[in-house]
Amino acid sequence: MALFGFQKSALAISSAAALVALLAAPVQAANDAGELIINGQVSNTTCLLTLGDNGATGSNSRTLNLGSYSTTAVSGAVIGTPFGSAFTAILGLKAADGVSACTFSGNSTWDVGINIDPNNYETVSNVTYLKNTATTGGATNLGVLLKTATGAAATTPLGTANLDLRTGSPTYGTLLSGSTVAGPNVSPANVIAVTAQFVKTGATVAPGVWTHSIPLTVWYK
Amino acid sequence: MKTLRFFFLLMAFFVLGTKSQLAFAQFAGSDLTSNSDAYLLISGRIIPASCLLNIFNANAVNKNVFQLPPLPYP
Numbered sequence: 001m002a003l004f005g006f007q008k009s010a011l012a013i014s015s016a017a018a019l020v021a022l023l024a025a026p027v028q029a030a031n032d033a034g035e036l037i038i039n040g041q042v043s044n045t046t047c048l049l050t051l052g053d054n055g056a057t058g059s060n061s062r063t064l065n066l067g068s069y070s071t072t073a074v075s076g077a078v079i080g081t082p083f084g085s086a087f088t089a090i091l092g093l094k095a096a097d098g099v100s101a102c103t104f105s106g107n108s109t110w111d112v113g114i115n116i117d118p119n120n121y122e123t124v125s126n127v128t129y130l131k132n133t134a135t136t137g138g139a140t141n142l143g144v145l146l147k148t149a150t151g152a153a154a155t156t157p158l159g160t161a162n163l164d165l166r167t168g169s170p171t172y173g174t175l176l177s178g179s180t181v182a183g184p185n186v187s188p189a190n191v192i193a194v195t196a197q198f199v200k201t202g203a204t205v206a207p208g209v210w211t212h213s214i215p216l217t218v219w220y221k
Numbered sequence: 222m223k224t225l226r227f228f229f230l231l232m233a234f235f236v237l238g239t240k241s242q243l244a245f246a247q248f249a250g251s252d253l254t255s256n257s258d259a260y261l262l263i264s265g266r267i268i269p270a271s272c273l274l275n276i277f278n279a280n281a282v283n284k285n286v287f288q289l290p291p292l293p294y295p
Contacts, residue, residue, distance in 0.1 A: 069266075089261060210265040211265075213263075216259040
């Protein structure tokens with residue numbers, strides 16, 4: 001009991017000392033604030049997502065530049081009908097060296113999921129189009145249609161089926177393969193072709209830039 | 222039976238109690254890789270001019286590389 005009383009006294013004294021030290025200390029303001037985020041995971045299969053060329057794969061970013069078109073040329077386009085040149089990105093999987101085939105472990109299929117916010121796509125005649133996300137000086141009434149296909153890498157497939165951005169599960173989002181089965185459904189040796197093309201979504205297209213960045217997430221199953 | 226039910230409820234609590242896609246995926250038998258920092262960027266431009274600049278020359282077969290003749294050193 002005496003020992004307990006001593007401990008209480010010691011605790012009270014140390015608490016009071018800490019309070020005094022806190023009050024006596026000069027006020028210091030933090031110069032800046034920051035955040036260090038460290039994350040990672042352990043997965044049965046980890047392959048390198050290839051984006052169609054070595055530069056893009058190395059930088060984890062593939063750009064499809066659909067080109068420049070004049071308002072005069074666009075005025076003749078039909079709403080909902082793609083115009084201009086279509087550009088395709090071939091997504092595949094390789095081992096860490098970027099050359100040899102990736103070995104699956106515990107999984108048998110893969111896919112790439114995207115999550116497009118409903119504010120960032122529009123639906124015209126039951127077809128979904130990416131909207132322009134340029135914050136200033138952006139072209140208006142102009143969307144991009146994504147078409148997808150899967151196949152052997154050697155055949156360099158082109159996207160053929162419209163990607164419905166409304167579909168997808170809370171888990172995977174919209175799968176770029178266009179798979180509507182429960183989850184990833186692409187075999188390891190196959191690639192996913194994503195083809196993008198401009199589409200007029202309104203009567204008059206105002207000039208400006210058009211841009212949309214899509215984060216890609218690889219799923220295995 | 223009660224033990225099984227307990228473990229199932231425990232698993233459901235942890236899986237459903239998080240918004241983590243990975244947790245849902247593992248519950249569904251899938252894995253998520255670390256490739257989430259990859260991007261597909263689509264860009265383009267509509268220009269107000271009614272004409273586009275057209276570059277034409279007969280040297281296009283040389284990929285528009287013009288080789289200038291050597292100049293004598295003064």
